Amino acid sequence: MQEPCVLLVSDRRERADRLASAIGLIRPCQVIEPGRRLPAGPPLAFLVDLADGLPDSTWGETLTRRTRTEAVPCLYVARGGEGPDGIRRFGAPTVIPAGSRSAGIVSILLKLLDEAGAAGATCARLSARVATATSLVTGLFDAAAAGRSPSAAEAEEGTEIVLAAVSEAGIQAWLDRLRQHHIGIYQHSLSVAGFAAAFAGELGLGRRDRRRLAQAALLHDIGKAHTPAAILDKPGPLTPDEMLVMRAHPTIGADLLAQDGAYDAAIIDVVRHHHERLDGSGYPDGLKGDAIGDLVRLVAICDVHSALTERRAYRAALSGPDARRIMDGMAGQLDADLLRAYAPVVLRAEGSIATTQGHVLAGS
Incomplete structure (x- = not known):
């Protein structure tokens, strides 16, 4: 059975690989591109970084449903064009600006994971x-x-x-x-x-x-x-x-x-x-x-x-x-x-x- 990991959903492979490497130093991390099959089990957290926006597809609906219902932290990289309704599709994510550096994203992610673990x-x-x-x-x-x-x-x-x-x-x-x-x-x-x-x-x-x-x-x-x-x-x-x-x-x-x-x-x-x-x-x-x-x-x-x-x-x-x-x-x-x-x-x-x-x- 695959070990739970941070699920990094991104349509920018080069940036995603760099970010996944930084996260991977501390927690397991898997990059998922739009349209690719999502792992069956709940991840440690979701990190959603979609420069081209959420695809209007069954895959997109599945992703947003899981971020809303799987009761794990979700970080969402905001591109500036989304209104509240767009962000709300992902439940109640922690929103971070598009220009955030990898070190800052990793820091926020680890804080959320630590809080979730401490709370039980x-x-x-x-x-x-x-x-x-x-x-x-x-x-x-x-x-x-x-x-x-x-x-x-x-x-x-x-x-x-x-x-x-x-x-x-x-x-x-x-x-x-x-x-x-x-x-x-x-x-x-x-x-x-x-x-x-x-x-x-x-x-x-x-x-x-x-x-x-x-x-x-x-x-x-x-x-x-x-x-x-x-x-x-x-x-x-x-x-x-x-x-x-x-x-x-x-x-x-x-x-x-x-x-x-x-x-x-x-x-x-x-x-x-x-x-x-x-x-x-x-x-x-x-x-x-x-x-x-x-x-x-x-x-x-x-x-x-x-x-x-x-x-x-x-x-x-x-x-x-x-x-x-x-x-x-x-x-x-x-x-x-x-x-x-x-x-x-x-x-x-x-x-x-x-x-x-x-x-x-x-x-x-």
Whole structure:
């Protein structure tokens, strides 16, 4: 079996050979030219130096997918013409300018490799997954802000990353890593998706249902791409007019997802109705009781929990016990049976338990 190495992807063979020789003094390095078969196993790191840009081909798609999903460092040599979308195809790479000298590139590469090794394999994978998922969610919101339906393929990829991360590292580690980044609405989307992934595991859902629940959670607030930041980040109460703008986001989001028929109707239902409440007090349609589907009920619980335990412009984050008390008081609005089933997720998110059976929310 071939030893893992730094994978140097380059269309300038002479420069690549010099750079590979410098890297090879410290770590194994392999040069791959565009179109050539990529090694099957994960490398130590990717170093992408493509003077002519990424080929528009299956090979190019394979390369970018692997840099996004293999949870190893990626260095990307920027040529100056790429916008954020071009760089984001590679996940969340460390970007270095085209004129960088070999010694500087090697130094950055070794620093990233050392950091990954010191953090431990699980922690390194988690960090890479958070970075890549954040990049993907940013792209989804950028598309929505431009009036386009977010990429179903990128939503699927982001969902798989969240499911894998929560399965391996647990919901508390996922949240802890997310909270190290100040990414606003993107953090909330990834937090709710993490809670949904943990909830799906607690309920024993099958693979298809887990994926659908986590994806619905990831996309639930996509309509907020059209909500002004001044409203989202306002430190005080919203005016009636501002509240009307805020309450438009479920309808906007559902309409965006319905544009090209790429999303399941159940996902769109969650995006439109995640603020509906069983007693009819929610919005935008004032649905009650049985008119609110199971998937909506699940995501609504995750959304409320995430919102309560996040720091907001108008208040500090609430503790787990305080959030549990508030959620328990919403039993007439949220599904009481599902709230009881959700209790272990609340406890795990606080680090109170690793595994549990038979716990209920405070006061239930």
